[in-house]
Amino acid sequence: MNFDLSDEQKMLAEQARGLIAERSPYDHLRGLIDAGAEWDESLWRELGEMGFLGAAIPETHGGLGMSALDQGVIAQELGRANAAIPFFSSIILCADAIQLAGSDAQKAEWLPKLASGEVIGTLAYAEGPGPSFATGVTFDGSKISGAKMPVADAGIAHIAIVLVAGGGFVLVKLDQPTVKRTKLDSFDQLRAHYRIDFNGAEAEALPGAAKLSALIDRAAVQAAFEATGAADACLEMARNYALDRQMFGRPLASFQAIKHKLADLAVEVELARSNAYFGAWAADESPDDLPAAASAARLTALKAFETGARENLQVHGGIGYTQEANCHFYYRRERTLALALGGRDYWADRLIAAQPGSQGKAA
Amino acid sequence: MDFNDTPEEAAFRTEVRAWLAANAPAHVIPQGVTLDDAEEVERGKAWQRAVYDGGYAGITFPKALGGRGGTVIEAVVFAEEEAHYHLPKGPYIGIGLGMAIAAIAKHGTDEQRAQFIEPTLKGELTWCQLFSEPSAGSDLANLRTKAVQDGDAWIVNGQKVWSSWAHRSDWGILVVRTDPSVPKHKGLTFFVVDMKSPGIEIRPIRQISGASDFNETFLTDVRIPDSCRIGGVGEGWGVCMTVLMGERLGSGSHKAQVSPLIDYAASTPGMNGGTALDSGSTKLALASALAEEQGARYLEARLRTMVSRGENPGALAGMIKMTYASRLQKTSALAMELRGMDAIAPASGDTQTREIQGDYIWSTVMRIAGGADEVLKNQIAERVLGMPGEIRMDKNIPFDQLKG
Numbered sequence: 001m002n003f004d005l006s007d008e009q010k011m012l013a014e015q016a017r018g019l020i021a022e023r024s025p026y027d028h029l030r031g032l033i034d035a036g037a038e039w040d041e042s043l044w045r046e047l048g049e050m051g052f053l054g055a056a057i058p059e060t061h062g063g064l065g066m067s068a069l070d071q072g073v074i075a076q077e078l079g080r081a082n083a084a085i086p087f088f089s090s091i092i093l094c095a096d097a098i099q100l101a102g103s104d105a106q107k108a109e110w111l112p113k114l115a116s117g118e119v120i121g122t123l124a125y126a127e128g129p130g131p132s133f134a135t136g137v138t139f140d141g142s143k144i145s146g147a148k149m150p151v152a153d154a155g156i157a158h159i160a161i162v163l164v165a166g167g168g169f170v171l172v173k174l175d176q177p178t179v180k181r182t183k184l185d186s187f188d189q190l191r192a193h194y195r196i197d198f199n200g201a202e203a204e205a206l207p208g209a210a211k212l213s214a215l216i217d218r219a220a221v222q223a224a225f226e227a228t229g230a231a232d233a234c235l236e237m238a239r240n241y242a243l244d245r246q247m248f249g250r251p252l253a254s255f256q257a258i259k260h261k262l263a264d265l266a267v268e269v270e271l272a273r274s275n276a277y278f279g280a281w282a283a284d285e286s287p288d289d290l291p292a293a294a295s296a297a298r299l300t301a302l303k304a305f306e307t308g309a310r311e312n313l314q315v316h317g318g319i320g321y322t323q324e325a326n327c328h329f330y331y332r333r334e335r336t337l338a339l340a341l342g343g344r345d346y347w348a349d350r351l352i353a354a355q356p357g358s359q360g361k362a363a
Numbered sequence: 364m365d366f367n368d369t370p371e372e373a374a375f376r377t378e379v380r381a382w383l384a385a386n387a388p389a390h391v392i393p394q395g396v397t398l399d400d401a402e403e404v405e406r407g408k409a410w411q412r413a414v415y416d417g418g419y420a421g422i423t424f425p426k427a428l429g430g431r432g433g434t435v436i437e438a439v440v441f442a443e444e445e446a447h448y449h450l451p452k453g454p455y456i457g458i459g460l461g462m463a464i465a466a467i468a469k470h471g472t473d474e475q476r477a478q479f480i481e482p483t484l485k486g487e488l489t490w491c492q493l494f495s496e497p498s499a500g501s502d503l504a505n506l507r508t509k510a511v512q513d514g515d516a517w518i519v520n521g522q523k524v525w526s527s528w529a530h531r532s533d534w535g536i537l538v539v540r541t542d543p544s545v546p547k548h549k550g551l552t553f554f555v556v557d558m559k560s561p562g563i564e565i566r567p568i569r570q571i572s573g574a575s576d577f578n579e580t581f582l583t584d585v586r587i588p589d590s591c592r593i594g595g596v597g598e599g600w601g602v603c604m605t606v607l608m609g610e611r612l613g614s615g616s617h618k619a620q621v622s623p624l625i626d627y628a629a630s631t632p633g634m635n636g637g638t639a640l641d642s643g644s645t646k647l648a649l650a651s652a653l654a655e656e657q658g659a660r661y662l663e664a665r666l667r668t669m670v671s672r673g674e675n676p677g678a679l680a681g682m683i684k685m686t687y688a689s690r691l692q693k694t695s696a697l698a699m700e701l702r703g704m705d706a707i708a709p710a711s712g713d714t715q716t717r718e719i720q721g722d723y724i725w726s727t728v729m730r731i732a733g734g735a736d737e738v739l740k741n742q743i744a745e746r747v748l749g750m751p752g753e754i755r756m757d758k759n760i761p762f763d764q765l766k767g
Contacts, residue, residue, distance in 0.1 A: 001372060001436065002365050003664035009364075069364060239748050254751040256737075259744035266743055267682045271658030278661045281366050292657070299654035345643060348650035352640070355625050355653070 003277065009073050016052065016077040024081050026326040029190060032084055038155050038192040040084040044117055053091055054115025057099065062112030068218065069280035072225035076276075079229030082329040084190040086120050086153035092222045094121025097161040097215050101169055101208030110159065110171075122157040124148035124196055132342045133212060137198060139164040144172060144203045147195060150184050152340065154194035162203065167212060170203040178202070188336040190329065213350075214287075217294035220341060221279035224294075224301035227337050228272045231301070234308030234330050235265050238315040252315070261311055268304035275300045295351035302338050309334035366664065368440075375437055379444045382417050387448040394449060395714065404489060404531045407451035411460075411486025420484040421460070428468060429481035435670045454527040459483040459490035462606040463536050466553065470594035470602045479534070479555065491532035491558070493523040493580055494603065500731075501738050503538075504547045504600060505757075508582060510539040510554070517541070517554070517587045519562075523580040525732070530565045530578060532558050536606065537587075538599045543763040550762055551599030555591045562586070572724045607734075620691055620722070621653045624698050627715060631702050639701040652694045659686050678746040681739035688729035689736070695722035 005013070023043050032040060047053050056071035057063025071092075078087055095114040098106055098121075113119035127134035128149055137146030144164060154160065160172050174181065178201040186193040239262055242253035252258055279297035282289040313320035313327040320327040338344075368376055390410040392398065398406065414420045422438040424430020431437075445452075464480045471479075482488045499506035508521025519539055529535065535556045542550035556563075562585035567575035594602045628640040628649065639645055663683055666676040698719045699706035709716035730736050744750040757765050 001368060001664060001668065003661065003668045004364060006364065235748075239750065243750065250754075251751055254754070256741070256753070259748075259750050260737070260740045262748055262750070263740035263743035266747055267686060270662055270679065270682060271655055271686070274661035274665055275654065275658040277364060277665070278366065278657070281364055285366075295650070296654035296657040299651055300658045303651070303654075344647060348643075348647045351650040351653055352625060352646050355622055 005069070005073065005277075009070060012070060013073045013077060016074050017080065019046075019050075020077055020081040020083055024083050026329065029082060029084060029329055030323065033189045037084075039086060039153070043083060044085045047085070047087075048115075048117025053087065053117045056091075057095055057111050057115040061099075061107055062115040067280070068221060068283035069277070072222060072276060072280045075222045075225040076229035076232075079226030080233045082190065082230065082233070082333055086122065086156060088219075088223065088226065089122040089153040089157065090114060090117075090120045092219050093123035093215070094157075094159065094161050096218055097123060097169055097206065098171070100215055100218075101206035102171075103207050106171060106204070106206065119159065120153065120157045121159045121161065122151055122153050123163075124151045124154070124160045125163040126150060132340070132346070133163060133216075135163060135165045135167060137162060137164045139166075139168065139170050139203060139205070142202065142204075143178075143200045144170055144198045145200050147197045149195035150186070150193035151196050152191055152193055152336075154181055154196055155183060155192050160196065161206065162198070163212065169206040169212075171206060172198065172201055172203045176201050188332045190333070191336055213291070216341060217290050218283050220294040220298040220347070221276060221283050221290075223337060223341055224272065224276040224279060224297035227301035227305040227334075228269060228276050230330055230333060230337070231265070231269050231272065231304040231308035234305070234312035234327075235262060235269055237326060238262055238265075238308075238312040241316055258315060261315070265304070265307050265311060268300070268307050272297070272301040272304040291350055292354035295347045295354065298341075298347045299344065299351065302344065305330075305334050305337060372436060372440060376440050376444065379419070379441050382419070383444055383448065386413055386417060387445070387450060390450055391448050392451055398451075400528075400531050403451055403453065404455050404528070407453055407456045408486040408489065410450050410452070411456050411484075415485045420486075421464070421480075424464070424468065424480070424484070428476060429484050436667065439667055454491070455489040455531055456486065458492050458527070458532075458536070459488060459534075462492060463490045463534070463555065466536060466593055466602050466606050467555070469605050470553070470598075474590070475555075475593065488534055489528070489532045491526045491529040491535045491578075491580075492606075493526050493529070493535045493537040493556070494606075495525045496522060497524055501735050503603065504551065506538065506540060506551070508537075508539045509543070510541050510552065510587070512541075512589075513586075515589050517552075517589065517592070519554075519556075519582045519585040519587055521582050523582070524568070524577075526565075526578045526580045527576055528578075529558065529580050530567070534558060535580075536593075538603050540762065541596055541599075544761050545597070546759050547757060547762045547765070548600045549597055551603070552596050553593045553599040553602035554587050555593060556585065556587050557591075560585050560587070571727070572721070619656065620687075621649065621656045621694055623715075624649060624694060624719075625653075627698060627719075628701050639703075642701070645697070645701050648697050649694070652690055652697075655686060655690060659683055659690075678739070678742040681734055681742055684729070684733060685736055685739045688726055691722055691729060692726035695719050695726060699723065 024040060051064050052074055054063030055066045055074055056068060059065040095111060098110050114121055126132050127136050127147065137144055137148060144162060148162060157174055160174055161169050162172055164170055178199045180197040182195045184193045184195055242258050243251055245252040275297040279293040282293040309330045313331055316325055316327055319325045390413060418431060419441055421430030422433040422441055423435055426432040464483050467475050467479050494503060496506045496508060508519065508523060510517040510519045535558050537554045537556045538551055540550050541552040562583045564581040566579045568577045568579060569575060628645055629638050631639040633639050633641045666680055669676045702716060706716055741753060745752055
């Protein structure tokens with residue numbers, strides 16, 4: 001057993017962390033919000049040139065052919081910095097859907113462009129209030145009709161993979177006149193969301209037999225890395241503030257109420273990280289373990305980020321409520337990660353169903 | 364990263380499995396059978412002897428001291444495989460292996476090593492721990508039991524508490540105050556004591572579980588030869604730290620506790636027909652606990668990887684025990700609730716509900732013993748996060764000038 005990142009993966013993490021920290025500091029994020037920017041295009045281009053975007057896309061399709069764990073290492077750093085790029089929509093969801101279910105021609109056409117960042121994709125699954133994975137959009141074999149909302153990053157996306165009636169996926173180019181995109185007011189100021197109306201838009205099916213659940217499980221592991229990185233950032237920010245802030249003649253960090261709060265958070269972060277590692281290992285090496293591993297990773301990572309986002313702001317006190325402080329980036333992003341990709345109930349059901357002896361096996 | 368055994372680990376596991384299959388069944392205590400204390404200790408000693416004869420005692424101990432000279436990972440593999448059998452392995456064996464001989468190996472003399480280590484590995488000596496006192500729990504260094512030198516011996520007076528199986532132990536590991544004129548951590552000295560020494564009186568503690576696993580141990584003019592001192596006079600705190608680090612790493616291993624509750628819920632009638640597992644709140648609570656349990660399992664795998672490289676996981680190791688204890692308390696309570704009113708007073712044949720009740724009682728011990736939750740949180744905050752230490756009112760004050 002060797003249950004740790006390799007030296008190469010540690011270097012990859014360090015390299016990604018250094019670059020993202022330099023290009024996307026908090027003041028830069030604040031500037032994007034003030035400018036009404038939908039995303040951080042220059043960071044996206046740079047990460048594409050360096051190969052980070054296509055890390056887990058096969059080499060035959062223009063990527064680096066790295067593992068789910070390598071990709072997780074990158075996702076963790078993007079989560080840590082709260083980066084404003086469509087990595088999750090375009091790479092984790094859209095590219096992986098094509099990789100899992102696309103035809104050879106679809107893979108050859110789209111994966112190299114997604115890997116380089118030249119084309120941006122997204123996954124359209126929710127249809128308003130209710131379960132995330134909705135199938136009200138119809139597909140007649142060549143055209144789709146109906147509405148999806150909210151869809152992350154749809155304003156900058158060139159293509160969308162759309163979940164349609166019957167549970168299949170179709171690929172839709174978004175620059176058609178039969179596709180109407182309406183910007184929504186997104187709770188997360190650094191991840192734009194849209195409503196997309198399809199009025200008989202041209203679409204082609206992804207013919208592969210891969211089920212939605214496999215795509216979502218794999219994405220859940222990556223989301224767990226993203227959330228773990230973000231929770232770790234909250235822990236570090238709270239700790240640093242508490243060490244600096246003086247109260248009643250001593251550092252805030254010396255109060256046991258604060259120490260225990262952050263110790264609890266540290267435990268949650270380590271449990272989440274450990275589950276994320278196992279989830280990535282299962283995605284790469286042991287697909288039978290993936291449903292339970294992904295569910296556990298998802299549940300613990302969201303718990304850690306929830307605690308981190310809330311308690312980081314709490315430790316800051318009043319300053320944490322200002323736009324000048326940096327707590328709010330995570331306080332808002334946490335809700336995005338918590339609600340996208342199936343809520344807690346979906347993953348609780350899935351984890352229970354994946355247990356031996358449970359009445360149903362995971363679908 | 365590889366969660367599977369390396370080829371060497373797999374080969375060792377195969378060897379251990381074969382050896383256990385041939386040797387363990389004769390020592391297994393059938394589920395539900397309760398032995399009296401004396402017989403359980405005898406059975407425990409016999410199993411430890413078999414382990415020794417098989418070459419698996421003291422896996423990480425050097426061969427020169429009677430151990431196997433193996434790796435930490437080999438010890439983990441052996442423990443994992445051994446846990447598949449219900450064997451007699453109580454504190455009477457565990458304290459000797461995990462604490463006493465670790466302290467003697469590191470801080471003892473050659474004579475002490477020869478006298479105690481191999482006989483303990485052979486299961487010939489049983490041990491208890493005489494550390495805590497009525498006024499020294501989490502603040503262990505506040506202990507008052509004192510030893511005064513008298514020629515080539517020490518005369519010990521005081522009271523110890525929470526000593527597991529002291530009534531069935533041959534020897535005890537003991538920490539006492541030998542110099543009250545210096546600050547509290549500096550005046551302590553570590554001994555091993557023959558539990559048959561005159562002046563030792565052991566009284567069982569009546570616990571909330573109804574059992575009496577723990578004792579109070581009174582020491583009245585107990586004479587301990589200086590040859591039983593482990594480490595220097597005044598250096599007892601350092602020896603205690605060796606012992607307690609062993610306790611922390613050792614208390615990590617745990618059984619899967621949450622997954623059996625899923626079947627338990629599925630076999631309990633639900634509020635609106637169906638089963639208790641149909642309830643969304645029950646499902647969410649069980650799934651959250653299960654996700655946390657899996658996280659702890661893989662965190663343990665990460666810590667073992669660190670240990671196998673010679674790195675010290677330090678306060679990270681406390682996370683495993685701390686979360687296990689709280690989870691046991693929460694999930695056993697949840698299990699009783701999903702069972703309904705029946706869990707207040709189940710039918711006599713319902714052993715699972717009785718075990719769940721037992722877990723709810725035992726979880727209180729787990730949250731306190733081997734580092735209370737609050738102590739572990741302080742350690743995580745201070746040693747992992749680098750936050751300031753607690754304000755200590757007794758710092759640098761001689762013990763005999765402290766209040767209370």
